[in-house]
Amino acid sequence: MSFDPSIHTIDTGFMARGDFDAAYLVVENGRAAFIDCGTGLAVPAMLAALDRAGLDVAAVDWLVLTHVHLDHAGGAGLLMQQLPHAQLVVHPRGAPHMLDPTRLIAGATEVYGAVEIARSYGPILPVPAERVVVAEDGHRVDLAGRSLLCLHTPGHARHHLCVWDARSRAWFTGDTFGLSYRELDSARGAFIVPTSSPVQFEPEALKESIARLLSYAPQAMLLTHYGRVEDVARLGADLLEQIDAMADIGRQCDGRPDRHRCLVAALTALYLERAQAHGCPLDDAAVTAVLAMDIELNAQGLACWLDRDKR
Structure with a gap:
């Protein structure tokens, strides 16, 4: 269609x-x-x-x-x-x-x-x-x-x-429904990353929201960052896996004196591993450059979530 x-x-x-x-x-x-x-x-x-x-x-x-x-x-x-x-x-x-x-x-x-x-x-x-x-x-x-x-x-x-x-x-x-930049597309289609930017990231609520969107059996998602993506069921599953992985990263880095550095490094490693598995056409340095601002903001958002959870 x-x-x-x-x-x-x-x-x-x-x-x-x-x-x-x-x-x-x-x-x-x-x-x-x-x-x-x-x-x-x-x-x-x-x-x-x-x-x-x-x-x-x-x-x-x-x-x-x-x-x-x-x-x-x-x-x-x-x-x-x-x-x-x-x-x-x-x-x-x-x-x-x-x-x-x-x-x-x-x-x-x-x-x-x-x-x-x-x-x-x-x-x-x-x-x-x-x-x-x-x-x-x-x-x-x-x-x-x-x-x-x-x-x-x-x-x-x-x-x-x-x-x-x-x-x-x-x-x-x-x-x-996350971020998907066209330069990271591969033969498998779109590559996608959740966004946990400050200050109200809530992993369980985000997973429930994604499930709610998927329940309508959409043919496409129209993202702000960036454009139309299809293969919605695969992308949704990718997002749900990554949200759990990001929450785990947050817990593992929490309490460390270098928490922010730990979050940035671990998020970078997560996204690079998934980009390689996806067959993204760019090398690791180029993938990191494309996602650099989002990695920084996602690290800040995870920190906000961790600190709010303690309160």
């Missing part, structure tokens, strides 16, 4: 890296919905995608956020200023951060640093309350008669939701 041509992948250009951070445009009967939007610097790419689809800003009814991490939602306030008829759909836990992004900015600054926030994220603006729709679990977005189902999927973040499009039998997964 060919993939639904009404779904457009948008490269947001985050970190000046291609095929790294995606948003999506869904078009139905001349109306449109964005799924995630990248940073404030991605607004021109979002508007250009509309233009390529033959639509203008007045055709956009919805901006649906999988969660409010800045690489997914940092540009929401600025983009909404350009979309006169759109409403923003967000998890109940994420909605306060869209109304007032102060804490969101502070949290991201703690992880990435103020210089990086200014350089890579652009303006982070509030969204007026009257334009925000809070999506409880099971909320349905009506796009010109096409139903987009929003299900809560904690594990990566407690404010995460995924969006099911029955038309294409595909999930817009945000970060719940």
